[in-house]
Amino acid sequence: MPESRHLSRRGFLAGALATSALAACGTSKKSTSPGKGAELTHWDQMVSQEPWIKKEIELFQAARPDIVVKRTQQASGDLEKLLDLAWRGGNAPDVFKVPSDKLDDYVEEGRVLALDKYATLEWQKTFPAYSFVEGVNAINGKVYGAPFDGEAPWVQLYVNNKVFKDAGLVEADGTVKIPKTWDEVTLFAEQIVRKGNGSVHGIGFGNSAFAMIPWWMELFTAGAGYPGSVPPGFPGGLDPRTGKFTRSTDRVVSDFLTLFLEWKTKGFIVPNALSVDDEISRQHFARGKFGMIVGGVWNQPGWTELGFTDYSVTTLITPEAQQKSFFYHGPGKYSLAISASTKSPDQAWEWFKWYHGLDAGSRWVQELKGGLSSHPEANDPSKIDFAPFAAYVGMAKLILPGPSPALRNPATANVVPKKITPDFDAITTGLYTGQIKDLSGALAKLAEEQERVFTEALDKAKKKGHKVSLDDYVFADWDLTKPYKWDIPEYIGAK
Amino acid sequence: MATAQLTRVSAPTPATQRPGPIRRHGWTYVYLAPFAILTSVFVIYPIFASLGYTLYEWDGLGEPTDFIGLRNFADVAADEFFWSSFRHAAMYTLVLVPVQLVLALALALVLNNPKLRGSTFYRAIYFLPAVTSVAIVGIVLKLMLSNFSDVLSRPLMAVGLTDQPLDFLGNPDTALWAVIVIGIWNTLGYNMVYFLAGLQTIPKEQYEAAQIDGAGKIARFVHVTVPGLRGVGVVIVFLAIIGSLQVFDLVMVLTGGGPYFATEVVNTYIYHQAFGGSIGSGGSAEPNVGYASAASFFFGIILLVLTLGQMWAIKVMRARKAARA
Amino acid sequence: MKVTRHILLLGFGLAYVYPFLWALGSSLKTPMDFLDSGLSLIPAEMRWENYAKAWDQASFGTYFVNTLVISLVTVVFTLLLTAMAGYALARHTFPGRKTLLFVIGATFLLPHGYTIIPVFDIVKALGLLDTIWSVILVQVGGGLVFGTFMFMAYFQAMPKELEEAARVDGAGYNTLFFRVILPLSRPMAATLGLFTFIGSWNNFFLPLVFTLGKPELRTLGVGLYAFTSQTSTNWTLLCAAAIISLAPIVVVFVVAQRYVVDAIAGAVKA
Known part of the structure; x- marks a missing residue:
């Protein structure tokens, strides 16, 4: 579903996206040559990834003793607000983590330094093809950011091995059974509840801080031969294959929600799912209070910290045994940016390059186990000593390149639909509590609203002189089973 | 306000033979100046400066440019979710204020007894929830309620009030009530301290005089304590009502306004509009600061009208009473 | 019994x-x-090591002095200015008084929603960004209406005999206020001072916003806030951090309490 494609604010916080920004009030010298020292201020929102960023700063400063990186951690929910105020106050950080979807706005506001002087073709080629993309991290031919994270399915289903073993859910060879289809999840949950005498549940989630049901939804529909997971850049509810707002009203959506409600009625789901938040439910999972939970890779470090490592991981649970579609991603990404007002651009670039480099990426994957790196060389499962994380790294093959409106027409960045109330997230909660009774009616109304706010946003962008239309969002040739071929140069400035 | 009348009594003598108002009231203006200047600069001006946002469709970045006139206000007035959040805030206030004030007054009366040993200790205990930041108090309460709701439900199940464990904050039927009870608990200490301070302004002589006149405990409460607390009492009630209608942090931490808007109050509604994302949604939609500001002002205007109406009603009632007497 | x-x-x-x-x-x-x-x-x-860890993670050591200074200065200014204004409003009539009272009432009702940008611009124009004075000034400025309101109500309920006696003895406006009124207002001052202290102690938003360029000026509230907004929260450390930040306020409360009791005793004797 559209809303859930982007991680919730807390999900970001959790560090699904790599984060880091460096900001520096340079020294009093107006311009410094590459060799000269400087103090850089750097803002990011890393919490569980803190050990990594701290170590990188240490290593960087050991390599460049003349540059001091002064890091400030900002709460991720505040980062955007604080950056706005920092610019207002004239004390913006030299290097900073760009909040999601904000790079184009910041470039327009003149806040971000164009990296054309530094981001040479040679440097770009240290990244895989399609890492630098006009309309994503480059604007008007100038590079402003670089990808840090690698692509992998963003939601996984975690299985508590002990709970499964206690319920007798084991294969002949003694390993736990991993569910692959909707029916298997139902069966396994039932068996866990039956064997657990009411004290163990099959399924758990924590909906209080943000809606988790849409995460389950995406994991259970992405493989159903339907774009349950769409690449970034599409408006909520739109099916890119037809240009119609049918994603929320598709049969598979109501089927899954009906199944989910059935699980609830049958008592498979923990009873306090609506009042605990995701973090607490993760800890309950670790304590064996239920057998299955959906979450991101950032769950793993938290469990390691608790001393809980006996779990398995999978993704893409399908209605039938056959998998008919994948997760999809667009080209290009960004993490840090350098402030246009920095007094030490050369030094800031050195740190920027270090942060996005292969070595830092390898430590990110292999030491921190924070996620995948944008450098494929860093993502070698054989170098990973922890099975669930290695399994996650191996899932990279389940996400394919998908179509992207921003590639076809960068002006689509100006089409910003307004918020809908209630949105899909809220509706799933309302269905779960019983406050909404008419499932298909609620989804039909949502689809109407999604179309209405999108049409409004399109008209507004047109009125402002942007050349955009619905056709920019329609990809009739998209075959869900194949990588989408992007019609763009592999690198910016490459002939 | 009731207070205005008291002052009239102490007003200085008529001004006929005195110099101009500025010189005559020189020190009064000097005493008010820092208050007036700082409040104008840091409270009133910002309110009016942000009034401009209500006329724009604006995501909060840079300066607002998309002027849309009063449409934000029209949209707020037509939004059923605004009105349901308004009802929740009103409900929160209508239940919380009377219960909390009665409890706070009772507690203050007990703890005001100079002969009571350990009253400082008791005051500290009952004030404790009020000294911690709401964020922390809320997190602890939420952890207890959501993590261990089964334990907490056991007594309720034992007396047959419910047949299965209650998910207090996750059940749309109980969530608002749970928030109200926690709200009463959380800020009771403040009102207790106000009442204690107020009780201390009542001269002992009045009690003694009443006792000599043969007034019993209840009579002394009605004829000495209640009138003596009127000044502070009006303020406390006023503050409690305003504070409750504008409740925010506590709801945000405990339920975020959920489940499915069951505890959404006006200020959480405004927050969700200003920063995108409804309860638990990822917030990929654009925040609309202009709309949120409009909702905020709209709410303020409703409160202002209600308060003025109330004051007018009190005035009319007083006038009638006076006429009859 | x-x-x-x-x-x-x-x-x-x-x-x-x-x-x-x-x-x-x-x-x-x-x-x-x-x-x-x-x-x-x-x-x-x-x-016990939870406490050491929480202390480190929330940077309490670094922020303690900032918090103490900011809170104390905020309390002193708030009390002085609100007592003066409250006294003037309670005991004197003057042209403009009604308007002023109306404006005070209205500012309570009008929401203070998205006012951080104008306030930020003012502080910037005053050249106070990234100083503790900005935090103090904005906190004091924002708290005056409430305090004045409270003092006004308090003075109005206070018997006038002492004041009148002093006035007959020839005491001027300032003598009356500083020698007679202020000492009599200790219970309210203690109450309000306590509340202001608590508010300032727990505040995180203003200290965060006005020390953006100098994070070393942050307060405990900011450190604690960072704690609560983490992803994989360690609840035991959070509890430890909460207890640490709570302890000083409890001490202040107990002290302020005694002060209130003394003040009453003094008032009764007089």
């Missing part, structure tokens, strides 16, 4: 502070113990 009253007060009080006792107990538990021990107060084994 006496005993019953104490039993009631204690029993009810215990239930009242149970969440805090639970937080205190939890602050000494291991994460697993925390999850398993339900609502019990007693840790299976004492983990």
